[in-house]
Amino acid sequence: MTRRLPNFSALRAFEAAARHENFSRAAEELHLTHGAISHQVRGLEEELGRPLFVRHGRQVKITNDGLKFAQFLGKAFADIAAATDAMRAASISQRLTITSIPSFAARWLAPRLGRFIELYPDIEVVLQSSGALQDLAREGVDVGIRFGRGHYPGMVVLRLMGDVYYPVVSPHYRGGQLPVAPADLARHTLLRSVEHWTPWFNAAGLDLPEPAGGLLFEDLSMLIRSAADGNGVALVRHVVAMQEIASGQLLRLFDIASPSPDEYYFVTPPNAASKPQVQAFRDWLLEEIATFQRQQA
Template sequence: MGAVLPLLALRAFTETARLGSLKAAAEALGVTPGAVSQQIRLLEDRLGLALFVRERHGVRLTPAGASAYPGLLRAFDQIEKSLSLLESYSAQRTLTISTVPSFASSWLVPRIGRFSALHPDVEVRVEASSKLVDFKRDRIDVALRHGLGHYPGLATFRLMTPVLLPVASPALLANGPAITSPEDCLKYPLLQDSDRADWALWLQAHGVEAGAGAERGPSFEDDLLLLRAAGTGQGIALVQDTHAREDLESGRLVIALDRPWPARFAYYIVSRPDAVTRPEVQAFIDWVKAEAAESAQVPSMLAAH
């Protein structure tokens, strides 16, 4: 064999062997199945032997392919780890943070300037996305995610557990019936989360069996949309206190009834275990924990009367 290694062909072979399918390998590599097939054919022609047996529902390794596959899999895994290490050196003073748009807008972004003031040598990038982070593929250092805390293989730290509050525009409540109990909220249009579950759970937690009435009303994918709808007087929204704080402080919204209820999920800091050893990542984790603790001590705003 020549001195130049056919890396593209070897990668196509390894992914196909790992996944047992040309189509799946193509999706993993971001190319067409035809391109993967061509690379494998070039490798087989170069070696003068077959590496796969083509079957109706995929491919299986020949004895020759099976003997080479484990070593190549380890080799490409080591290459990826080495590349990640080099990338961490090249961007070791850049900190990329991913979180969902509502949390970024209402909680993180208004505070992140304080971290930059404490660490002016760290370049901060905030990416707002609802997609799950693939730390192996995406160049993300830290993710702040809303969930149950099950992130296998990753370093995970609990950040905060928000509560749900019913909020509405002052004008809507001023012109409508008084709200003195959770059941009174049913006299208004209810703005729903995407699952139409939060209102039913909140009412049930406060002793109200509302039936189908708790699930009626327009639904919104994100708390930011719920807040905007509530701000224009479309109904009462049940949202996280961390998301509503700015609108409550400005007076655009008021608490319809001061009956907070713990949300089903908490916010977690998630990162690769090796990334936590970087000083800027650990500095951010320490800082955001302190900010969350301080935020939790802020007294609740007064409910509307």
């Protein structure tokens, strides 16, 4: 048989009033009015069939029965608070914080993360996009996706995959009068970024100087956008530019690619490496990369 409990708001009002032995202070704590506290307590007294306070005008004194009841309620509310904290802690323990270089986060990882979330709906994923080399452990980050040489002291490091560079251009660049051979690039606008052209020039057998002057793009997404707008020829990483190539916004020029000396790495602080959500994300990411590489082959 289900026992009928008193109104929870009335119990909270009474417990606070008993603790302060003052209706006004209880009202401040619960963000109510003095009258609301008085009304709740009086309704509780009527339901219980006995007084909980002795009233002298606006002064109140708790009865012996009221004191015993308040002590039971105080313990019950403390248990509820502890259970709530435990639930919140469990929720936080299932949070997965990932930081990634912006180009990889926006163009490769984010479009695929929905599949991970479908597989692990209880994991809250926080994706941060940053090109800075953060202190992952100090900033509470579980996983960093880095593009570099794999030297990250004090971290658990796993190589994910490499990448290659090649030039791309909008099909509408110069009214469709596109470079036909690598040597033609000497007469075209080469967009600049933090990724140098010289290694690709060498792979193509060209003796051209590194482009200088004008706008320098630090964000590869902005470089790709500029190329798609027809502003010039861009040297891009395959993983970053493949969406625009697949959609026809960009065309790959020539069948020459230069391997990137930098590669993608999975980096995690040692104290986070054993977390179930980190291990699940690592395994999922490796499977996604294997599928991606098979598709590209």
